[in-house]
Amino acid sequence: MACGNKSGCCAGEKKPSAAISYSSSAEDADAKVTAACCDPEADEHCDETCIESLAAYECQKACDDGAAAVDEHVHEHGDDGRHGAVACSSHLRLAFERFSSYLETAQCICRSVIASHSLTPCCAGQAASSNAVLGHAHIHQDKDKLDLDDTSSCSGHDHDHDHDHDHDHDHGHDDTHSHNDSPAGIIKGTAVDLEKSAGHEHILLAVSGMTCSGCGNKLSKALQESPAVYNVKVNFVLGNAEFDLDTAHTGLDALIDRLDRLTGFRCVKASSSADDQHLDLLVPAGTASNVTVESLPAGVTQVDTLDPKTVRIAFDPLAIGARDLLQAMGDRTSGLSPLNHRDPAASAGRKRLYAMLYKTTYAALLTIPVLVLAWGHTLTGQRTKAIVSLVLATGVQALAVPEFYKPAITSLIYSRVVEMDMLVVISITAAYIYSVVAVGFNLADKPLATPEFFETSTLLITLVLFGRLVAAYARIRAVEAVSTRSLQPATALLLEGAVAASSQTREIDARLLQFGDKFLVSPHCTIPTDGRVLEGTSEVDESMLTGESLPVLKKRGAQLIAGTINGSGSLTALLTRLPGKNTVAEISNLVEEASSHKPRVQDLADKVAGWFVPVVTVAASIVLVVWLLVCLLVRHQAAGGAIGTAITYTIAVFAVSCPCAVGLAVPMVLVVAGGIAARAGVIIKSAESTERAHRVTDVVLDKTGTITTADLEVVESVLLQPPESHQDTLSLISALVRDNKHPVSIAVSKHLASQDQNQDQPSQRLENIRTIPGAGVECIVGTSTLRAGSARWLHVQSHPDVSRLITNGMTTLCITRNSTLIAVFGLKNNPRPESVRVIQRLQSRGIPVHVVSGDETKAVEEIALAVGISTAHIAARQTPSDKQAYVTRLMEQGKTVLFCGDGTNDAVAITQADVGVQIGSSSDVSRATADVVLLGGLEGVVVLLDVSRASFRRIVFNFVWSALYNVFAILLAAGAFVYVRIPPAYAGLGEIVSVLPVILAALSMFWTRRSQAV
Structure with missing residues (x-):
């Protein structure tokens, strides 16, 4: 079991019959049911008995509602027509199917589920919020410091969830109830220090304005400077930042304002708690402030205003469904906001792309006339040219204020960081100011030896913007190409009616699906979300998620995956995971999370980029001094001409230098690599x-x-008890292995089911079923101990039947009762x-x-x-x-x-x-x-x-290219080669020349055949 019960609130010898107490009398009908496992005096809480308590409650409720005859509520009552103090086996199975993932991810069932079912949770009075459940993500441990004793607990009380993955593959049985029907799906979150604050909130921000890893480092540094922020992850390629926030110390709005001021980026909250769903609803202008948590039904956890006409309502899907919430809003909303079908990262990037396209076009329209006046042969007078160029160049310079000046100066003042934008600022400022001064001298009839060159500043700004435009477009193409979120369809066919045969279908927005829904998948349509097949047979193409080209047969009981494509048959399915929390979303989250992690080589890139600006500044200063001396002492130019010449070379050095290629070298490749791998x-x-x-x-x-293959086949079974006890023995074995997900247990369980020998309930109750890692599984039956596992563990290797099966190359499952061998199964499987x-x-x-x-x-x-x-x-x-x-x-x-x-x-x-x-x-x-x-x-x-291997090769290429480009570009711009140089007006091409090969190297992975050694 992923979460053992050796130290839970129901630890020890607590009988399942004590799991729940309730009253079915009329006068007590409204009384709140109290789960015994939630005893507030218990030191530790939440194990399998919490699920048993919930199952007992639902079982009793189903009886009270007269649902005993419904197929999904099969009750196995006694002779008196009533069940005992525990749930029937049907409800126990359903409860474990639905809620086992809470234990597997170390979540508090009581706070999330039991409270919403009117039971008193063990967390009552301890948690700051009934919805403050912490999900625990996969923790990537340091391989050199292996820690196998990591435990997690819920906020507000302790859970001793012993994650027992230490099972022997031979016969060690895993008693994890690993079902796919968890109503909350797999909760993705970040393990945090639970002692920090009860006001913990997991935040995801969409960030616009980041162009390279230097931008990401700046945002990360700004976040880490806040004592209320921890577990920071920034991904500039995807344009997001993820972190945990202590809201008791700092509010999110205040933090976002501070980030905007420190970094110059625009940060917008994308989502928070991984447990909640959210709906974006349209409201009449000016009424958004009237939509509050207090004015909405129970289950709503947060309301945010996205814009004057749109509100985002976060809610607990276990407490209230999406359609129910929409109905509760009534006339206050005109419906769902338009759905953006693209990946959020791609959508944010596309907005940035459009903004960059507008700026580049604006700059180009003003720059072209300046170039014509500077380089063309016109009849216009010199003063007229100078004045017109000054006006047009000033317009382009104004565009540079928010794009270059603001982020550069903000970083310098608040973060004390000199970044790449400062190089551009120095270049365009020097060129523009010198040209303005030259115009002034020209109008005073005292022209300088080097006249104004407004074409330098204007063309420089335009080319840098064009380079960023191309880079933004390439990043969007990369993100969209590897994204799996686009597989999520926008609509679903909802089945309305208790009986499938007479149900009516209604097309709804997939965002309005809720737990308990049944949906229809028509032939050749995309499956809207994860579900379990109730009726129908078809073949489903899962290649977009698994890489397998052959379609997979789906029939009753099979699991459907969101985003896969149905074949020629129709399927009726029961929803098991909501859109946004299903497989498509989960895979996308994991891929994005992986790309947010910094490998060691990224640390090297960050160090190089960190030293880049100071080194370039020193180099440009040296170039300025050297050319002044050359012009004055070697060429014997006048001071004005020497200054003009030296400034042009210095501007070129500043403008042509570009550390962005170094910053993109690693993360761009990792994003593409993760996406390609996910598609396979x-x-x-x-x-x-x-x-x-x-x-x-x-x-x-x-x-x-x-x-x-995981599917073993029982090829021989030996029963070593008298024939009259065979049926009861097989029933006991079936009950022992039925809910175990080890391949051996599954095979034996299927074998017994196919023989119709496990349909009867065993004559005695199985208690305290537990897994022995690397050995097997055992339980108590009456006064005896029943074990199933390896021959070595049970010390029966020398038994003739066991020895014969082992000699024949079979995998064996041995069953003993009080150390006496009562049965052995021989299994085989194929490669x-x-x-x-x-x-x-x-x-x-x-x-x-x-x-x-x-x-x-x-x-x-x-x-x-x-x-x-x-x-x-x-x-x-x-x-x-x-x-x-x-x-x-x-x-x-x-x-x-x-x-x-x-x-x-x-x-x-x-x-x-x-x-x-x-x-x-x-x-x-x-x-x-x-x-x-x-x-x-x-x-x-x-x-x-x-x-x-493909990623490593491209990362190496990117580093080599970045180094070679900057060395030779700076030498050319500095005039180190006598007859060849880069004019300052064209130095702005450095952005695109340096970055484009890096992006193309990453994108080239799409064009490589997967079957070859890329």
């Missing part, structure tokens, strides 16, 4: 993994579920179709492939030989700690190790490896402990290595 079904959750993967020297694979091909490709690159498994040596050798792995690289009968030790030994030999498993019992080895990879499904991407999750199969390992 490889979800990279940390930028460090992309950086490390190209250095991988050894690949270690788990066997079951990794090299082989994945792609295993041989992938292993051959790795070996052809000189990468040895190892296999470690908890299975017996015979079974492991058989599979290894089938896929081409040398027996020298086989390790059988490995416990989770043995797998970790195997990886550690390779790393101590100087190897860079990639470990790939299915996450069932190898989390320790996955975390230990330099690159931890987990083969999973779309529901695993957040819960996985690995750095990388493969949605499409083992071929993702090759994709990961290829993407990493």
Whole structure:
């Protein structure tokens, strides 16, 4: 179980029957139900019993509502027609399906769910807000400082959620209720210091105005200077900033005002709590202030005014649905605001692009006449030319004030940082002021030796703006190309009616879907959100998320993924995750989060960019002095002419220098690489993994579920009890393994179900079911102990039947009762179709492939030989700690190790490896402990290595190009070459000449065939 119950509020020997107390009498009908697991005197809270309490409440409520006859509320009552003090098995199963992810992500069920169902939560009176639930994201641990004892707790009280991923893959059973039907989906957040404040809020800001990593560093520094801000992540490519805010110390509005003042960027709140949904509603002008939390139904957590006619209402989807909220607004709203179908990052970038296009066009329209007057042959007098050029150049100079002057001076004053904009400011100011002075002398009939050159300042501004325009366009194309958010459709077909056959369909905005909805997926349409198939059969194309080209058969009970495309059949599905919290959104969040992490090479780039401006300033000063001396002492020019000549060279040096290429070298590549990998079904959750993967020297694979398919097949079963007790024995075994998600348990459970031998309930109740990591699962049945697991753990290897199955290369599941063997199952599975091909490709690159498994040596050798792995690289009968030790030994030999498993019992080895990879499904991407999750199969390992190598090559190219460009451009601008130089008017091309190759290098990854070694 992801969250063990050894120390929860219901720890110890608490009986499930004590899980809940309620009264069904009429006089007590309105009384609030109190969950025993929420006893306020308990030291610790929230484990499986919290879910049992909720199940019992819903079970009783279903009975009171007369829902016992409905298929979704199957009640297994006693002879008296009533259930006992605990929920029926149907409601228990449904509750665990819906709410297990809360335990798996260390969230407080009581505060989020039980309170909204009128039970008294264990957190009552302790939490600052009933909605202040903290989600806990995947924590990328330092590989050199492995910490396996990380725990998380809910704000306001302690939860001892023991994250037990330490399961042996042979027979170690994972009792995690890993279902996909969690109503809240997988909550993405950031682990924080819970002692900081009860007013914790997770903030995401959309930031416009950032053009390179220097801008991102400036914003990050401004955020980190505030004592109320922590866990800062800034991504200038995507144009966002993510952080945790102590609102008790500093308000968000005050912080945004401060950021705008310090950085010159425009920051707008994009979202906050990862637990809430939000709706953007149109309201009559001037009435936005009347929409408050107090005026709206329970469940609304926050109201923000986006503009005079639009409000954003955040709400808890477990407490109130989107359509219910819209209906509650009544006449106060005219409906949903227009939906922007693009990725938010791309949308913000496109706004920036349009603004840049307008500025560039404006500057060009004023610059062209200046160029004509300066370089053309006209009959206009010199004074007229000078005056017209002065007016036009002043117009262009005014445009530079908000674009260059304001951010440069703001950074200098508030942040004490001299950034690239200051280089541009110095260049255009020097050129403009000199030209103004020259015009003044000209009008006074005392012309200078070097006349005015307004074309320099105007063309310089125009070319720099044009370079930023091209860079902005390229960044948008990159973000849109790799974004998966665009897969989210805008509408859904809602089924209205209790019986599917007589239901009517109504097309609604997908944002208005809510829990409990059933929706219809028509042939060849995009699936609107995650759901579970209730009726129909069809094949679904999931290639856009998994990279698998073959369609996947979907029938009753199958899971649907948002953004995938239905085939020729119609499907009726029950919503399991809301738009904005579904698989598409989750993958996008993870890709964006990974690109926000700074790998070590980015630190080098930041250091280089940090020294760039001072170095260029020193170089330009030297150029100014040298040319003054050359003109005065060597060329014997007059002082006015010498100053004019020296200034032109200095301006050129300032203008042609560009550190942006260095700043873009790493993050641009990482954004593209993460997006390409995601489209191929490889979800990279940390930028460090992309950086490390190209250095991988050894690949270690788990066997079951990794090299082989996860679907084992029971080929032989042996029952060692009298025939008259077989039925009860099988019922006990079925109940023990039914809810376990280990491949062996799943296979045995399916086998028993197919034999119709697990339909009867066992004669005795199973209590205290728990997992023994690396061994199996056990429970108490009456006065005896029932165990299922490996032969070694149960000490039955020498039993003739067990020994025979092991000798035949089978995986075994042994069942004992009070240490007596009562049954054994022999299972086999086949290698994945792609295993041989992938292993051959790795070996052809000189990468040895190892296999470690908890299975017996015979079974492991058989599979290894089938896929081409040398027996020298086989390790059988490995416990989770043995797998970790195997990886550690390779790393101590100087190897860079990639470990790939299915996450069932190898989390320790996955975390230990330099690159931890987990083969999973779309529901695993957040819960996985690995750095990388493969949605499409083992071929993702090759994709990961290829993407990493392609990224590394392009990063190296970008650094080399940036260095060569700046060295030669500065030498040319400084006049180091006698017959060749860069005129100051054309020095503005430096922006586009330096940045464009870096962007094209990143975008070239799109044009490389994935199947080749990119």
